[in-house]
Every structure is written in structure tokens, then in C-alpha cells.
Amino acid sequence: PETKLPKVGTTIFTVMSQLAVEHQAVNLGQGFPDFAVPPRLVEALDKAMRDGLNQYAPAHGLPALRMAIADKTARCYGHRPDPDAEITVTSGASEAIFDAIHAVVRPGDEVVVLDPCYDCYEPAIDLAGGVAVHVPLDPATFAIDWDAVAAAFTPRTRLLMVNTPHNPSGAMFDATDIERLTALLEGTGVLLLSDEVYEHIVFDGARHESILRHAALRERAFVVSSFGKTYHCTGWKVGYCVAPPALTAEFRKVHQYNTFCTFTPAQAAFAEMIQAEPGHYETLGAFYEVKRDRFREQLLTTKLKPLPVPGGYFQLVDYSAVSDLDDAAFCRWLTEEKGVAAIPLSPFYAVPPPGQRLARLCFAKNAATLDEAITRLQRL
Ligand code: PMP
Ligand code: GLN
Numbered sequence: 001p002e003t004k005l006p007k008v009g010t011t012i013f014t015v016m017s018q019l020a021v022e023h024q025a026v027n028l029g030q031g032f033p034d035f036a037v038p039p040r041l042v043e044a045l046d047k048a049m050r051d052g053l054n055q056y057a058p059a060h061g062l063p064a065l066r067m068a069i070a071d072k073t074a075r076c077y078g079h080r081p082d083p084d085a086e087i088t089v090t091s092g093a094s095e096a097i098f099d100a101i102h103a104v105v106r107p108g109d110e111v112v113v114l115d116p117c118y119d120c121y122e123p124a125i126d127l128a129g130g131v132a133v134h135v136p137l138d139p140a141t142f143a144i145d146w147d148a149v150a151a152a153f154t155p156r157t158r159l160l161m162v163n164t165p166h167n168p169s170g171a172m173f174d175a176t177d178i179e180r181l182t183a184l185l186e187g188t189g190v191l192l193l194s195d196e197v198y199e200h201i202v203f204d205g206a207r208h209e210s211i212l213r214h215a216a217l218r219e220r221a222f223v224v225s226s227f228g229k230t231y232h233c234t235g236w237k238v239g240y241c242v243a244p245p246a247l248t249a250e251f252r253k254v255h256q257y258n259t260f261c262t263f264t265p266a267q268a269a270f271a272e273m274i275q276a277e278p279g280h281y282e283t284l285g286a287f288y289e290v291k292r293d294r295f296r297e298q299l300l301t302t303k304l305k306p307l308p309v310p311g312g313y314f315q316l317v318d319y320s321a322v323s324d325l326d327d328a329a330f331c332r333w334l335t336e337e338k339g340v341a342a343i344p345l346s347p348f349y350a351v352p353p354p355g356q357r358l359a360r361l362c363f364a365k366n367a368a369t370l371d372e373a374i375t376r377l378q379r380l
Pocket of ligand 1: 093
């Protein structure tokens, strides 16, 4: 029988993490920190459970958390979404992305995605009966070719998906991207889904161009984030979606029958953490910038060539001085033979650029982990 997702196998993150375990490799593949979450967050979680916050949360999210998200958004981006009508807490950004797509994409609708893009986008589009239309980013800089995006729009275009800071490249929107995007969408009915899970991990004094800063864009956008990235707890799977009331109403129809609500104690803990320690997310960029700089300097002692990392916690490396294998084969070889797990870029593309020799390394790791990886990479 015909399957619903014929193109889907096991995700590259699962494959490479399993391979890393089998070969005792240092796992710089799947993106997750190997250091502790803030102590206050653990204490708040513990307290929430002891206080009996162990039953269903309101479907939209605990009011205290939606309030905290609204306040934080106002502080960061100068716009306060309405916590009752515009914010929904979800089981990670993954659920928010799935819900947003299912809320608006009808059979036959086209969704423009920019390759390379995160792997959960297209299966959600497919399940909704939509058609993913892939527009490649510049293979050298990962900049968006806005003329190509414009050329991909048709009368069936329903949604455009963007991601800044970008996984896997770390590329970030600048003011020109916002201008071009605003001009492109003006006068169309096209909606926007902005994946901003790395919103607080930005470097070199750059500003995160959240869609929420821009009135003309946010009025047609689902903006998605994840506490997993901001609070070093990818396994807690709590995220959220900010969208104008009419879009939120549709989004919540999907959310309530997908998961209904999300792990209550963690919601209470994030609410407390956001209000009590704004310094955590305000200094997250500086925290990761130290790791990025140290890791890049160490990479210069290897044959891998580091590409620029404006944001996020992934370092792309050009391995063409080491090997002419394609990226999937190279990452497998690196894991099995050299003891460092990495992620190839080809699974993030509908059509990978021919001859691209790039691998993704996660630097959200303790210095000791990165040191061990570098020792192994120096032997290439
Ligand atoms: N979008 C991007 C770009 C990501 O990197 C991730 C996490 N790897 C997600 C979405 C999913 O986030 P979550 O784990 O909160 O579902
Ligand atoms: N977002 C993580 C990454 O890009 C992976 C999450 C997952 O394993 N699904 O590495």
C-alpha cells in the first residue's frame, strides 16, 4: 500500500547519535548541550511538582507562563503580544511548527521553504496535503535570494517558512532581509512561519531580527521559539507560538487535538525563571560566543575549515582538505573511524548542491568535550 510519507526514514539526528554511541565517538552531531540547566530552573520544577502542579495545564498554556512570554517579548522586541489571544504553549517548537502548518495549509497549497532547512518542515507540509516548494539559499553564504523566493510564489502559495538564526548554517536575517520580506509579502495573502528557536544565541553584537519587531510582518506570522535551546533542556520539549488572534484561534484548534497541553510543572518553572532571571537569556549570546570563539580557534589547528557562525550553536566546517567523500559518507567515516560524530547537510536539502563538502558540528558542549573532539580531529 502507498505510505503517507514515502520519503521519510529515520532522522539523521537519531542515526548519527546511535552511531556515536556504537563507536564511542564524541557526539557533536545532534544539537543538544552537555552541561547543566540553570539550578534555579530545576528547583522551580521540583517545587512545582511538590506543590501539586501535576495535572493538565490550560490548553493554551499556564497563564503565568504566557504572561512571562508576553513580558519577555516586550523587553526583547518592543512589542507585547496579548497572552490570552496571541500566545500558545506547545510541546517544543516541533509541535508549534506542526500545528501552524496544519492550521493553515490546505490540500494543494504551496509552502515555500528555504534549503537547507530543518528536517521537520517538509513532512508536516506533506501530511497536511501541501506541496513544499524548495528555494536554495546561497551555497557559500546561506543568504536568501529574495528574487528567487519571489519567483517561487504562485497563486497557490499559502505560507513561507523562514528560520533565523538558521540551522544548520547560523546565518541571520539583517535589516535588508526584513525589507525584502516585507515588500514581498505586502498585498499578498501569503502567511509567514518564522522559526526563531535560536533567538537568544546571537553573536558579535548583532541584533536578532525577530519577526515580532515588525508590525507589517507579525500581523501575518506564526513566530515559534523553544525553551529547550534557551535553557539547555532540549529534552523537556516546551516551546511556544506567537501569532495574531485570528491565526492563534486556528492554531489552537490543531493544538488542542494534537497534544491539548504541555507538561505543567515545566511551564511553571519557565514562568518563574523568565521573570526572576532575565539575565539568563540576555547573556546567552555571550555565553555561547566564548564557546564558539574557542572552538573556532582550535579548529584552525585541524584540516577542517570553519565557516562564519553569526548565530546558533552549530559550526559548519569545510572538509575538502581531508576527504572527497560526499557529506553523508564523510560524517559516517568521521564517527566510525575518527571518533567524532557530525551531521551532514544533505538531509536538509531537497537537492543538495553538487560537490558540497560541509559538515555540522555542535559546540553547545563543555570545554572538555570540545577539547577531546579537537584532539581527535587533529589526527585527520
Ligand atoms: N527548529 C529548529 C531550527 C531546530 O534546530 C529545532 C531543534 N533542533 C527545532 C525547530 C525543534 O525544537 P524543539 O526541540 O523545541 O521541538
Ligand atoms: N534540532 C536538533 C538539531 O538540529 C535535533 C533535534 C532532533 O533530534 N530531532 O540537531
